[in-house]
Amino acid sequence: MSVVHVVDRFGGGERVGCPLQGRDVDVDECQGCPRLKEIDLGADVPYVACDPPMPRWWLPELAA
Numbered sequence: 001m002s003v004v005h006v007v008d009r010f011g012g013g014e015r016v017g018c019p020l021q022g023r024d025v026d027v028d029e030c031q032g033c034p035r036l037k038e039i040d041l042g043a044d045v046p047y048v049a050c051d052p053p054m055p056r057w058w059l060p061e062l063a064a
């Protein structure tokens, strides 16, 4: 399941809130990210879709 993040173009940039880094990043950083699933900067509402960080309780070694 991927999570969609709306691109913020305020101030002339293209930034998204990154769930992995816990801060805004330039969408250029997303291009090389292994979690990136989809990016559409031409959509009416531009977005980046990526895999969210895995919750710690989801890790098999911690589930036992």
Ligand code: SF4
Residues within 6 Å of the ligand: 005, 016, 017, 018, 019, 020, 021, 025, 029, 030, 033, 034, 035, 036, 037, 048, 049, 050, 051
């Ligand atoms: S694609 Fe990667 S860098 Fe971009 S928001 Fe998602 S996790 Fe962060």
